[in-house]
Amino acid sequence: MKYIFIIVFVLTSIGDINKISQVNRLKKNAQNALEEKNFAEAISNYSLLLDSMQIQDDSIQLNLSNAYLLNQDTANAIASYQKIAGSHNDYIRSIANQQLGVVTAEQRKFDEALDYLKSSLKADPENTEARYDYEWVKNQKEQEEQQNQDQQDQEDKQDQNKDDQQQENQENKNEENENKDQEKQEEKEQEKQKEEEQNAENEEQQQEQNSEEEQSPEEQEKQAQQEELNEKLQEMNLTEEKAQMILEAMKNSEVQYLQQQKKKPKRAPNPNLPNW
Structure with missing residues (x-):
């Protein structure tokens, strides 16, 4: 048993020496690869140390994380850094x-x-x-x-301006509709007024016609004379009022003339006759 123990101890020591040698070689290769900016080679060597050889060394993990980051492999870099974010070192x-x-x-x-x-x-x-x-x-x-915040304020301002514009457009539209309704109402009132005036005129004409039909022959003749007089006055560019004034003036002149004639004696008085 003593010999077997010695043999096993010697073999174990030799194995440890070989592992240490391999670890040192991989570390050196990885370091050289980093210096030469061969990041993929560095990642490969550090991964062998941590995964295949199961070396528990936070410094190797940190170097692997840096190699991932330098190789622009952000996802693996983050995952690798997180493994040592709680390191005791x-x-x-x-x-x-x-x-x-x-x-x-x-x-x-x-x-x-x-x-x-x-x-x-x-x-x-x-x-x-x-x-x-x-x-x-x-x-x-x-x-x-x-x-x-500035962008939000700008968007809020734009939204407010948009709302204000929409409100203004709606108010203008409402005002326009009100004006149209008012115009339509005024047109209806004007049409109604015209219709009432036309009806009144028709009614007046009908009444005149009925009145003419009810007039006596003397009245109809008098009215015809009046209408004839009116036509002549229109030809002379005289209104009925002016014609009436002229007639009144002529009438007054005639009355004055008659009064003057009435005052004058028709013959000279006889001096031989008494004055009574």
Whole structure:
């Protein structure tokens, strides 16, 4: 049993030495790949260390996360950083949360980014880059909120202007309809008035006609003479009033003449006769 134990111990030691050698080789290859910006090769080597060889090392996980990010594989980078966001190593925890804050800020997730950066500063208050990133993200958030508010105010103003315009258009339309209704009502009233006037005129004519039919021959003759006189007056461009004035004047002159003639004696008085 003593020999078997010695053999097993020796074989185990040799196996550990080979594993350490392989780990160191993969680490070196990964580091060289990063320096040469061969990010895919670096990812491959770090993945072998963590997955195939099951090395539990937060620093290797951090390097793999950085390699994913440099290779523009944001999804895998975030997943890899999150695995060490709660690392017992303050430095690694601070860097992981800082990187998560920067990545989420680029996605415009400012509240989430600020939470990550707060965790980064809590893990390492001396992380000046994380503090700068925090202030930058905070400023970006405030600018976006202001832009959103300005845009909302502009949209509200446009909506208000639209509502005001619609209200004005409706008021103009209502006023136009009222004017049309008023015009129609006035037209109806005018038509009604014309109809009433026409009916009154027709009725008057009918009454005159009936009156003429009821007149005696003397009255009809007198009326005919009057109508003939009116026609002559119209030919002479005289109104009935002017003609009446002329007739009155002639009548007055005739009366005055008769009075004067009445005062004059027809013959000279006989001086031989008595004056009675």
